[in-house]
Amino acid sequence: MISIKHLSKTYVNPDGSQFEVLRDVSCEIHKGEVISIIGPSGNGKSTLLRTINLMTKPTSGEIFFEGENILAKDYPINKLRQRMGMVFQTFNLFEHLTVLENVTLAPMKLKGVGQAEAEKEAMVLLHKVGMDDKCNAMPSDLAGGQKQRVAIARALAMHPEVILFDEPLSALDPSMVGEVLTVIRQLAHEGMTMLFVTHKLKFARDVSTRIFFMYDKGIHEDGTPQQIFENPVHSATKAFVQQIYKLLFVVEGQDFDIVEMHSQMLQFCNKYNIADKIEIMQQIINMMVLLVLSDYRPLTVRISYIELYERTTIDFMIEGLDTSPLQAEDFDPHLLDEVRAFSKEIIEEPTKRGYRIKVVLP
């Protein structure tokens, strides 16, 4: 369906310096594939996606859509774009139009569909994304997840052959990711050809039929989610997909700087898009450090986040201790009740360095 050959892109800064983003990239995209483009920031993920509908013009190379070279001089770019939907990180709804008008604008103005027919179809699409009851709302009245669902309906209204998603979930509050994900899953199930640029590895693994791992200005590894996430060929891929993000601090006395600790935790959560976890994390750490383990110092606290599995754990390590503090005679087991209520699992284990209590977040 789409075939990209020897594509390169170099940006020229206003000061004349050059910045190469893509170097000699080639790939084939077939009908019905759901492809996620993942990789560290600054490796040309978005640039690759945006060259497909020529929102970004490549410096050299060829792109074929249904056998035609879309970089040919007289190729009708606007006609091409009408056959490709695009969904943005920032939704980009038309702020002066209602939800319904957002969806009907392109079919009416670009395809000449009559208003009644366009509205009828728009209502079907809005129903599909669960936004039909908000059809007369203005975009400014909607929450992020709702906006993104409208944006998807808007893209679908042109009956696109492929939809390009540029980080569709990144700007969403974590509580709203689910509703958008449901819609995307449904589209995948219906066989829609889709390309995603995403930071969410779990999403990529669950939704895609194929993964492009972008690294070093190109597609470093191209394979099924199983291959990329479980048996990556290249070490860079492995390092990326299995990466564990950690935050460590040591509590020495009773009067440690709890504000500093909280602000570090907040930064950590924001950086890895797990801001929804921050409250539970703070509650658990406060209870463990100030109540449950208040007699044990120094205490090492480590927060780890594995992106692929979206698993967050907090380890409390008491060095030099070989028996569980939770089993001690003077320990009040009720102190742990609330921690238990907040967490998914509490694992105690002796290690060589000392005794470790691992709290797994839901």
Place this chain on the structure above:
Amino acid sequence: MKRLFYLLCITLCLVSCNRKQEKQTNENQEIRTEKDLEGKVVGTLTGTCFEIDFAGRSDFRLVRQPTLSDLIASLRKGRIDAILYDEISLPDTLLHKNGIKMAFRTEKSYPCAFACTKSNLDLVNKFNEFLARLKSSGELRDITDKWMNATDYTNVEMPTIQIDSLNGEPLIVGTSYTTAPISYMIGDEWYGLEIEILNRFGEYIGRPVHYRLFDFAAIIPALQSGNIDMAGGVIFVTEERQRKLALTDVYYHCHGGFFVRDLSAKTEDEAPDFSNFKESFNKNLIVENRWVFLARGLKVTLEITLLSMLFGSILGIGLLAMRRSQRSWLNKTAKIYSSILRGIPMVVLLMILFYIVLIGFSGVGVAVVAFSMTFASSFAATMDNAILAVGNQQHEAGEAMGFTNIQILRYITGPQALKRALPQFKSEAIALIKNTSVVGYVAIQDLTRACDMIRARTFEAFFPLLFITVIYFILAWLMGKFLDYIFKIAIKI
């Protein structure tokens, strides 16, 4: 209404300040001879022979003003001590009414003639032929006496000329005079000594005569640029003019005069007297159908404003497209255009167009072109900024859906930008109305010039100025309402 009330209060305060000033200068010694002028301020008209002959005098200071009514107002307010002017323009009746008298004549007398360009010698020859006949038959003397001795200028008999029977090309004459008895208007009709001579000449050569009003200093340029065929309005024959222009034979010799306040005369108080409002209203608007000036001026002002907005908007859309184009040379052209226009004063632009670029255009046409050009520039800048404020994201969404740039502007960014641009747009449009008040420079009788013309007949400043202040204020208010309405519709489409 409240705002209007404040405006009135402020004006009244200013007026009462002026009264004090008047008293002070009235105590000065009366001017009788040239010696009395020592250390005084003498006003004259810009561009006249007096300006040249009396410039560089060490005994008094010469100041220049654009119209006779300004000079008279200044004299009465005590801003100047004397007016230096030709005596035929200020006959006794007019002087008496305004509490002014002639102190003494200049020694030199000045011959008056009409002027044409050198390329138009034919016309000069014909006029001289005509004038010779008029002189030999004694008619010229009769006509001159009739006008010079008239007491009631609203009731001087003009020969009727069947304009319909004149099938030649119109003869366009420029004049700077709106004062009796030389040339003045009552309603739509021109009267006066020069007018009668020229109308008779028109009849003689079979061409209807049309008059255009200029500032005195602008007449000769208008003649040279071909905007008028002939220049009138007490043009003195000087060597320099003879070198540059083709002057007709002399039809009148006149002295200059120094005119001063007549301290013995009971002067009409120039300060507004609201108990006499009815009379002032009557004098400035009803007598001689003077309201017609205002009505026609208003029509012209509206015409220029609305046409300039229309064409300016159309041109502005083009400029906007250039500014937003991907091609850098289009971008640059639009930016250069805007910055050039921003740097040229409106009056200068008008005169450049009128005297140099658009020769042969009517004054209103030139004004519409000039104001369209500036309005387009500010329209494009306002809209460009408003579109920038809408942000690039929606533009990008439209682009990705396959809309062309024009379609994006039309359906997506344009309507939102319009909403944002409205306040700025309103102030531009109101500024446009106010800026049209300078079109008098290119012989257009707009609202401001209409006020000047009323002042030239009544020599009163306060009421005519008050009337046009109110009219401009209402115009600006209506413009705001009108734009609210237009934008409401435009955003819906």
